Amino acid sequence: GAGVSQSPSNKVTEKGKDVELRCDPISGHTALYWYRQSLGQGLEFLIYFQGNSAPDKSGLPSDRFSAERTGGSVSTLTIQRTQQEDSAVYLCASSLLAGVAYFGPGTRLTVL
Amino acid sequence: GESVGLHLPTLSVQEGDNSIINCAYSNSASDYFIWYKQESGKGPQFIIDIRSNMDKRQGQRVTVLLNKTVKHLSLQIAATQPGDSAVYFCAENFSVRGTYKYIFGTGTRLKVLA
Numbered sequence: 001g002a003g004v005s006q007s008p009s010n011k012v013t014e015k016g017k018d019v020e021l022r023c024d025p026i027s028g029h030t031a032l033y034w035y036r037q038s039l040g041q042g043l044e045f046l047i048y049f050q051g052n053s054a055p056d057k058s059g060l061p062s063d064r065f066s067a068e069r070t071g072g073s074v075s076t077l078t079i080q081r082t083q084q085e086d087s088a089v090y091l092c093a094s095s096l097l098a099g100v101a102y103f104g105p106g107t108r109l110t111v112l
Numbered sequence: 113g114e115s116v117g118l119h120l121p122t123l124s125v126q127e128g129d130n131s132i133i134n135c136a137y138s139n140s141a142s143d144y145f146i147w148y149k150q151e152s153g154k155g156p157q158f159i160i161d162i163r164s165n166m167d168k169r170q171g172q173r174v175t176v177l178l179n180k181t182v183k184h185l186s187l188q189i190a191a192t193q194p195g196d197s198a199v200y201f202c203a204e205n206f207s208v209r210g211t212y213k214y215i216f217g218t219g220t221r222l223k224v225l226a
Contacts, residue, residue: 004155031212040120043156043201043216050211091155098205098212100146103155 002026004104006092012110013082021077021107025094032075033093033101034067043091049075050097082111120199122221131189135202135217140183142204142215147176147187150199150219159187159200189222197224 005024013019025032034046045059049069060066064082069075079086089108093101125131137145143164148156162169162176162185169176175188185202202217 033214035216042120042218045215048211048213055209055211056213093155093214095212098144098207100158100161101203101214102158103148105155 004092004094004102006090006104006107008107009105010108010110012112014112015084016081018078018080019082019109021079021090021092021109023075023077023092023094023104025073025075025092026102027073028096029094029102030072030097031095031101032069033095034075034077035091035093037089037091037106039088046077046090079109082109084111087111120219120221122223124223124225125192126225127192127194129192131187131192131196131222133187133189133200133220133222135185135187135220137183137185137202137204137217138215139204139206140180142206144205145176145178145185146203146205146214147174147185148201148203148216149196150201152198156201192222192224194224194226197222 007022032049036044047067048056051072052069064080067077087110089106091106093103095101146161147159149159150156160171160174160176167178173190177186199219199221201219203214205214
């Protein structure tokens with residue numbers, strides 16, 4: 001079956017521009033996670049959705065970062081006024097309530 | 113705690129030898145644990161999982177050991193192959209106010225030497 005998909009796969013933007021990253025979770029998965037991974041480093045938790053609500057936003061690094069999820073499915077991570085330190089791979093994962101989290105291929109964001 | 117931008121430790125293993133990757137988890141209430149493998153340019157992929165009511169689980173060439181007393185998890189890979197070269201992450205899952213959260217370890221880079 002279809003896995004988690006993310007778009008775009010690569011995004012190059014100029015400093016100060018806004019970007020939107022999209023995640024399509026596995027159908028029926030109620031939980032959705034966003035992580036950030038800098039080159040050669042570990043996974044940094046950003047935000048977690050259960051259905052359409054986000055009970056844990058503790059990982060969002062600043063108020064420039066926001067995310068929403070609609071219809072218990074697609075999620076969008078928005079970064080406003082991008083900075084060079086936002087450059088990273090943004091990974092999305094989804095799971096059933098208490099099951100294995102399956103990851104998408106990620107979106108590589110480069111801020112020039 | 114959370115994995116936040118830390119340099120990855122590296123384990124170098126000769127092809128054909130066994131590999132052991134270790135992970136210390138943070139929350140004694142965690143009841144579900146997963147090992148992921150991440151190859152270059154890809155998202156993490158599920159390898160094997162274990163629940164807290166078990167202390168060992170075996171898969172194909174992989175074994176996960178759980179020691180709840182010291183909050184330690186290990187992944188053993190038998191007869192390591194070049195295709196095993198990747199970064200390996202452990203993840204713990206626990207319930208927070210009725211929802212479930214994953215916390216990832218810092219990751220270990222496995223290099224298989226020919």
